[in-house]
Amino acid sequence: MEKIRLGYIGCGFMAQKVHIPNFMSVPDCELIGLAEVRSELGKTVQTRFGIPRLYRDHAELAQNVEIEAVAVSADFALQGEIAKDLLSAGKHVFMEKPMAVSTEQAEAIVEASQKSGKKLMVGYMKRYDAGNEIVKERVAQFRETGELGRLTYARNHGFGGDWVCNLDTPMDSTDEPRPSAPVRTPEWIPEPYRGSYLGYLQQYTHNINLMRWFLDAGDKVTIKAVDLDANGYTGVVIFDMDGIRVTLETGHVSHYRWDEHSQIYFENGWVHTWAPPLLLKNTPAEVEIYRAGDEQEITRPIPRPSWTWAYRREAEYFVANVRNDEPFRSSAEDTLTDVRLFEDIYRIFIEQQG
Numbered sequence: 001m002e003k004i005r006l007g008y009i010g011c012g013f014m015a016q017k018v019h020i021p022n023f024m025s026v027p028d029c030e031l032i033g034l035a036e037v038r039s040e041l042g043k044t045v046q047t048r049f050g051i052p053r054l055y056r057d058h059a060e061l062a063q064n065v066e067i068e069a070v071a072v073s074a075d076f077a078l079q080g081e082i083a084k085d086l087l088s089a090g091k092h093v094f095m096e097k098p099m100a101v102s103t104e105q106a107e108a109i110v111e112a113s114q115k116s117g118k119k120l121m122v123g124y125m126k127r128y129d130a131g132n133e134i135v136k137e138r139v140a141q142f143r144e145t146g147e148l149g150r151l152t153y154a155r156n157h158g159f160g161g162d163w164v165c166n167l168d169t170p171m172d173s174t175d176e177p178r179p180s181a182p183v184r185t186p187e188w189i190p191e192p193y194r195g196s197y198l199g200y201l202q203q204y205t206h207n208i209n210l211m212r213w214f215l216d217a218g219d220k221v222t223i224k225a226v227d228l229d230a231n232g233y234t235g236v237v238i239f240d241m242d243g244i245r246v247t248l249e250t251g252h253v254s255h256y257r258w259d260e261h262s263q264i265y266f267e268n269g270w271v272h273t274w275a276p277p278l279l280l281k282n283t284p285a286e287v288e289i290y291r292a293g294d295e296q297e298i299t300r301p302i303p304r305p306s307w308t309w310a311y312r313r314e315a316e317y318f319v320a321n322v323r324n325d326e327p328f329r330s331s332a333e334d335t336l337t338d339v340r341l342f343e344d345i346y347r348i349f350i351e352q353q354g
């Protein structure tokens with residue numbers, strides 16, 4: 001296969017620490033262009049990584065017809081606008097989450113992808129974690145065979161912690177100001193709630209997206225109850241995900257590791273998984289399977305190969321799948337549901353605030 005010729009937009013934190021090194025390490029990918037509006041930073045990063053060409057911004061990079069696919073990481077609302085422009089310019093796109101901060105913005109991005117026939121993958125790296133792949137497989141198997149009884153309940157707990165884990169990949173910075181980002185939050189959200197809406201969405205979009213995937217729920221998801229503190233962040237939301245009650249527990253804890261786990265209950269057992277701190281390289285989610293009955297047992301399946309990093313696997317997946325006709329595992333169309341659910345949650349929350 002001819003290598004995928006990739007361009008990268010934005011060389012801030014996620015680009016330097018995670019995505020540029022990962023894409024450069026995928027054998028079938030060649031990073032041939034970088035765009036950064038902070039020109040001094042762009043030059044420094046281009047030189048350090050030895051990237052052949054540097055562009056002023058994403059629009060200039062998009063003019064290079066040799067570039068077939070582009071990866072983007074920028075501000076929450078800005079990166080969706082950049083992705084939309086690149087799709088319209090005929091590029092396949094990998095972008096960081098969140099895809100969009102309103103359903104209206106999300107629909108415009110999906111429309112740009114459908115019109116141009118180019119694919120968009122959203123960086124929900126948890127769907128590419130090798131431990132989470134085991135969870136997904138086993139839950140599907142237990143539902144199909146009925147060997148643990150009926151699936152009764154699922155929960156996700158995400159209190160955060162230290163996600164950077166002392167990752168010592170080099171990071172260049174300059175004192176050039178960051179570009180301003182467009183305000184794209186839904187108009188119906190009153191000004192005082194916009195900051196907390198964005199904070200809640202950008203953190204927990206991962207968790208909702210993961211639970212929908214574990215349960216194969218697609219767009220069949222509704223909100224049953226919302227109980228959040230006045231900060232619009234700490235609390236519990238109850239979902240109906242294709243007939244299954246799912247709770248999402250959200251909040252903060254000061255923790256040197258990362259306090260996030262998911263548990264899927266059957267009548268006679270469970271599948272439980274603990275997420276690794278995000279930037280802890282080469283550490284997949286841990287998985288525990290409990291089977292009740294006469295001979296009770298707990299097993300802890302270990303993915304093979306054993307030491308993998310979700311972010312590196314998502315880069316490999318993008319390169320391997322960008323040219324085929326199948327939708328990505330974390331496609332733009334599928335992500336529409338996550339964006340819709342945050343508006344649904346906040347509609348209820350704001351109404352409760354009176």
Ligand SMILES: NC(=O)c1ccc[n+]([C@@H]2O[C@H](COP(=O)([O-])OP(=O)(O)OC[C@H]3O[C@@H](n4cnc5c(N)ncnc54)[C@H](O)[C@@H]3O)[C@@H](O)[C@H]2O)c1
Binds near residue numbers: 013037056096097
């Ligand atoms: N998947 C995860 O676990 C995870 C973790 C952290 C952050 N993120 C997401 O990553 C995104 C990026 O975060 P970050 O901390 O790397 O941001 P950042 O601000 O450090 O970097 C963004 C860069 O993009 C540049 N830029 C903006 N517009 C541009 C344009 N039109 N052309 C070229 N360059 C442009 C900016 O100058 C900046 O250098 C955020 O949206 C965040 O939600 C995801």
